[in-house]
Every structure is written in C-alpha cells, then in structure tokens.
Amino acid sequence: MENTTAPTTPTTPTMDSDxxxxxxxxxxxxxxxxxxxWLRRGGFNPVIVERAPAPxxxxxxxxxxxxGRTVIERMGLMEQARALTVDQRGLGLVDRRGRLTARMPVELFEGEGIVAEIEILRGDLADLxxxxxxxEAEYVFDDTVTALAEDESGVSVTFERSAPRRFALVIGADGxxxxxxxxxxxxxxxHFKPLGGYNAWFTVRDEIDLDGWFLMYNAPGGLVAxxxxxRLPGxxxxxxxxxxxxxxxxxxDTAAQRxxxxxxxxxxxxxxxxxxxxMARAEDFFFDSYGQIHLDHYTRGRVALVGDAGYxxxxxxxxxxxxxxxxxxxxAGELAAAxxxxxGHRAAFARYEELMRPYVTRSQELPPGGMNGYAPNSATMIRLRAASMRMMGRWPMRTILAAQFAKAGDIDLPDYALAGAA
Known part of the structure; x- marks a missing residue:
C-alpha cells in the first residue's frame, strides 16, 4: 500500500486485541x-482507502x-465551509413554460428548509x-477492499491493488x-429498500436563467427536472x-443510463x-436509484458501517x-472513550448503535407524500403539489414541515473532549 502522506503507520496491530x-x-x-x-484525536492510526484515483x-x-453543522464547528472548519457556500434564494416550482407556481425562500424555516442556509457542493466539502x-491519516487512492478475514485479534484485509494488510478494525464509509x-x-x-424511482445528477454549463433560485419542474408520468x-459563473x-x-x-453503463x-x-x-x-457532455454524470439501507445492526464483529453504507x-x-x-x-468518539x-471495541460499537439508532430511525422517515409527493404522476397532483408548497408558510403545513427539517438536530452530541487533542 502506497502512503500518500508518508506518516509512519504500523502494518500489524500493536496493542492487545481490543x-x-x-x-x-x-x-x-x-x-x-x-x-x-476524530480517530486520530482519540489515539488511533486511521488509514483511508478510496476507489477513486483522487478526491x-x-x-x-x-x-x-x-x-451535522455542530460536527463541522467542532472540527474548526465552519469558517472555511461558509466561504464555499453556494448562494441560493430558495426553492421554486415552475410550470412547462418556466413560470413560478410556488416558492420557498431560504429564510422561511430560518435557514433549515429544503434549501438550507449553508449549501455547499459535495466535492467542495469533500475537498475541504x-x-x-x-x-492526520494515510490516504490510499485508486484501490478498494476485496476480502476481509476476521479473527480474535484483528482483520486481515485483501485489496485490489495493494498488498494484504492487517487492521484491528474496519469501517465501511463507502456509500x-x-x-x-x-x-x-x-x-x-x-438491506436495500427501493423507494420507486431513479435520479441523475450532472453539471451543465449553460445560461439558464435561475435568478439565484433552485428551480424544480414536474411533468406527468412522475418526471422531475x-x-x-x-458556485462558479455559468x-x-x-x-x-x-x-x-x-x-x-x-x-x-452510463451510456445506457443517459x-x-x-x-x-x-x-x-x-x-x-x-x-x-x-447531460450528454457532462463529465460528472451520476445515476442511481432512490432507496434506503435498513440493517438490524450497524456493526458486526470488528466491522462497523457509517453514513450511507449503514443507514x-x-x-x-x-x-x-x-x-x-x-x-x-x-x-470515533465512542471508540476513543472505550x-x-x-x-474495547465491543463496548464502543454497542454504544454507537445505542446513540445512533434513534437518530437514524427519525431521519429515515420520508417527507409528507414520499416519492408520490416529490414526483406526482398526474397533472392534477402536480397542481396540488404547487398548492401545498404555497401553503408551507402557514399552519398546519408549516408545523409539519418544521418537524421534518428539525430532525437534523434531533440528537444531543456528547462532548468527547477530543477537539483539542493532537
């Protein structure tokens, strides 16, 4: 395994089995x-393997x-994140001719609505x-895990390109x-629960008149554009x-998807x-199904899952x-505390699940209407969707939507006293 940052990292466990x-x-x-x-601040040696050849x-x-914003603040990165924010006025629905039929300004839910106060391109956040x-970590790009062999003292990992290597724990943060x-x-x-739809994302370099808004268009047949x-001009x-x-x-098969x-x-x-x-010219085209991951446990043995990989x-x-x-x-905080x-890691994994499960359960609840509300099939339902959005600033819709948006902060994060550790 080639180390791109050159810290000295042992290739076999150096302490007891836990x-x-x-x-x-x-x-x-x-x-x-x-x-x-956070693992580095807890005394661990993290190694990140990433399938892509670069960030x-x-x-x-x-x-x-x-x-989530609190985590970024505790990392000391909020000022840098704000500097990368994409300026958007809010969400607007348009009809076939481009006329606004409803809109939700970013201020409507105090910056916590569908379009949040701090919107940042995924690539910009990942680069930051x-x-x-x-x-703080050894990064290995252009590689991936192909096999795991666990025993009482650790996990032997086989890679697609690098030599096999031994770790105490393996964490899946791979989507x-x-x-x-x-x-x-x-x-x-x-584990995968389909939600009845597909979505594609890509960048267009064209002069579409958005006037700072995130514009969304529904067409009969469950189509959404x-x-x-x-962040960049044009x-x-x-x-x-x-x-x-x-x-x-x-x-x-991206050609078939396009x-x-x-x-x-x-x-x-x-x-x-x-x-x-x-889309035909886009270099960042991405296509996938709408779905959720549901697991009885986010950990197994010496392996844990985090983010989309687990929930x-x-x-x-x-x-x-x-x-x-x-x-x-x-x-990371529970592993450091344990x-x-x-x-040992078993206590940390158990505590991680205990804290995370309720937050995941609430966060996986779909907004009102779910896929039906997002991608109505008929022209009548499309008109009703626009009417509903026009009511979002009023009772009872405002209360219902506020509860949905509040889920992001519906957890008390422990203070693991790691922020100042080297």
Missing part, C-alpha cells in the same frame, strides 16, 4: 475523513444543518475535509453500494428524476431539452450528510 491503533476506513468522501479526524470533484449540493485531514457492507454483512438484497446555481447543477419500479440497470433519461424526458417541457443536451436515508429526506457527519463523530477506559 486496543490496536490501526483502523481501516473504506471511503474517502464525507464520513471517512471526518471519522479519521472526487464537483457533485451536487449538500447542506450543513443541525447536528481531505485537505484538513491529509496530515449506498458499500463493498464493506457486502463483504461483512452479506447479500444486499435484504431540477436546476440550481453552482455553472448549473442539474438533476433528472423519474418514477419507476427497479429496472435492473448496470450501474457502470439513453434511458433522454427517452423518458423527450418533449417534457421547460428547460429539459437544454438539460439533456448538457442511507435517500436524497428525499435531505439528511444524508447530517447522518454521515454525526455517525462518524459518534463512532480505548481510554480499557473496555
């Missing part, structure tokens, strides 16, 4: 670097809200977290289609979603033709980033 310093984290996106940051740029907007942890989850927990068929300002972050039963598409979207959205109206033309809530909730940040903080108390 006290080794070496922890492998699979996934270098959001949860992985945050976990590494992934671009991506769509994610938000910092509630307890990577740069802030590059000296919805987690390799670590598959290897340690078995077939994904019983979205366009929101990027950059539009686009999305295309549609209702569907599972299609059995090859996740790696063809499918072009067929589904042909003649849909609004700015969709321009979005489709931009993906789906983009419909807007809480995936919060779960990733909070889960990484809690897992290590200091001499109680």
């Amino acid at each position: 006290g080794s310093d070496d922890v492998l984290i699979s996934g270098g996106g959001i949860a992985g670097p945050v976990l590494a940051h 992934r740029p671009g991506g769509q907007n994610v938000d910092l809200r509630g307890a 977290l990577y740069r802030s942890t590059a000296h 919805l289609h987690s390799t670590v989850r598959r290897l340690a927990f078995g077939d994904d068929g019983g 979205g366009a929101r300002p990027g 950059e539009v972050k686009a999305s295309l979603s549609f209702r569907s039963a599972p299609l059995g598409l090859d996740r790696r 063809r499918l979207l072009a067929e589904r959205f042909a003649g849909a109206g609004w700015e969709v033709e321009r979005l489709l033309a931009g 993906c809530p789906s983009p419909l909730t807007g809480l995936g980033t919060s779960l990733a940040l909070v889960g990484a903080y809690l897992l 290590r200091a108390a001499g109680s």
Whole structure:
C-alpha cells in the first residue's frame, strides 16, 4: 500500500486485541475523513482507502444543518465551509413554460428548509475535509477492499491493488453500494429498500436563467427536472428524476443510463431539452436509484458501517450528510472513550448503535407524500403539489414541515473532549 502522506503507520496491530491503533476506513468522501479526524484525536492510526484515483470533484449540493453543522464547528472548519457556500434564494416550482407556481425562500424555516442556509457542493466539502485531514491519516487512492478475514485479534484485509494488510478494525464509509457492507454483512438484497424511482445528477454549463433560485419542474408520468446555481459563473447543477419500479440497470453503463433519461424526458417541457443536451457532455454524470439501507445492526464483529453504507436515508429526506457527519463523530468518539477506559471495541460499537439508532430511525422517515409527493404522476397532483408548497408558510403545513427539517438536530452530541487533542 502506497502512503500518500508518508506518516509512519504500523502494518500489524500493536496493542492487545481490543486496543490496536490501526483502523481501516473504506471511503474517502464525507464520513471517512471526518471519522479519521476524530480517530486520530482519540489515539488511533486511521488509514483511508478510496476507489477513486483522487478526491472526487464537483457533485451536487449538500447542506450543513443541525447536528451535522455542530460536527463541522467542532472540527474548526465552519469558517472555511461558509466561504464555499453556494448562494441560493430558495426553492421554486415552475410550470412547462418556466413560470413560478410556488416558492420557498431560504429564510422561511430560518435557514433549515429544503434549501438550507449553508449549501455547499459535495466535492467542495469533500475537498475541504481531505485537505484538513491529509496530515492526520494515510490516504490510499485508486484501490478498494476485496476480502476481509476476521479473527480474535484483528482483520486481515485483501485489496485490489495493494498488498494484504492487517487492521484491528474496519469501517465501511463507502456509500449506498458499500463493498464493506457486502463483504461483512452479506447479500444486499435484504438491506436495500427501493423507494420507486431513479435520479441523475450532472453539471451543465449553460445560461439558464435561475435568478439565484433552485428551480424544480414536474411533468406527468412522475418526471422531475431540477436546476440550481453552482458556485462558479455559468455553472448549473442539474438533476433528472423519474418514477419507476427497479429496472435492473448496470450501474457502470452510463451510456445506457443517459439513453434511458433522454427517452423518458423527450418533449417534457421547460428547460429539459437544454438539460439533456448538457447531460450528454457532462463529465460528472451520476445515476442511481432512490432507496434506503435498513440493517438490524450497524456493526458486526470488528466491522462497523457509517453514513450511507449503514443507514442511507435517500436524497428525499435531505439528511444524508447530517447522518454521515454525526455517525462518524459518534463512532470515533465512542471508540476513543472505550480505548481510554480499557473496555474495547465491543463496548464502543454497542454504544454507537445505542446513540445512533434513534437518530437514524427519525431521519429515515420520508417527507409528507414520499416519492408520490416529490414526483406526482398526474397533472392534477402536480397542481396540488404547487398548492401545498404555497401553503408551507402557514399552519398546519408549516408545523409539519418544521418537524421534518428539525430532525437534523434531533440528537444531543456528547462532548468527547477530543477537539483539542493532537
């Protein structure tokens, strides 16, 4: 394994079976670097293996809200995160001709609504977290885990490119289609809950008049097109979603995915033709199904899962980033506390699950209407959706929506007294 940051890291456990310093984290996106940051402060040696050849740029907007924002603040990164914020006025619904039919200004829910006060491109947040942890963790890019062999004293890990290596613990922070989850927990068929749709994200470099708004368009047949300002001039972050039963598409066949979207959205109206033309040229095209991960336990043996790998809530909730940040903080904090108390990883894993489970359960509750509300099938339901949004600032809709948005902060984060540790 080639070390990109050159710290001295032992290749075998150096303490007793529950006290080794070496922890492998699979996934270098959001949860992985945050976990590494807090593990280092707890006395561990984190190693991050990431399938991509470098930190992934671009991506769509994610938000910092509630307890997730608190984690970033405790890392001392809030000022830098705010400097990367994408300026957006709020969410607006448009009709086929581009006329606004409803809107939700960012101020409506005190900056905690569908469009939050702190919106940041996923790639910008991932880059910030990577740069802030590059000296704290060993990063290994362009590689992935292929096998895990656990025994009483640790886990022997086989990699696609690097030589086998030994770790005390392995953490899967590798997303919805987690390799670590598959290897340690078995077939994904019983873990993944489809929500009845697919979504594509990509960047369009076109002069679509957004006037600072995140604009969303619904067309009959469960079609949804979205366009929101990027951070750079002339950059539009686009999305295309549609209702569907599972299609059995090859996740790696992006050409087939683009063809499918072009067929589904042909003649849909609004700015969709321009979005489709931009999609054909986009270098950051990403396509996936809407779904959630449900597990009876987030840990097994010496393996734990964090973020989407363990409890993906789906983009419909807007809480995936919060779960990733909070889960990484809690897992690292409990491991450090258990290590200091001499109680080992089993106690830490149990406490992690105890703290995280209620937060995950609430965060995975879908907004009113779920997929039906997000992607209505008929013109009548589309009109009703716009009418509902126009009522969101009034009772009872305001109360219902406020409760949904408040879930991001619905947990008391322990203070593990790690922030000042070197």
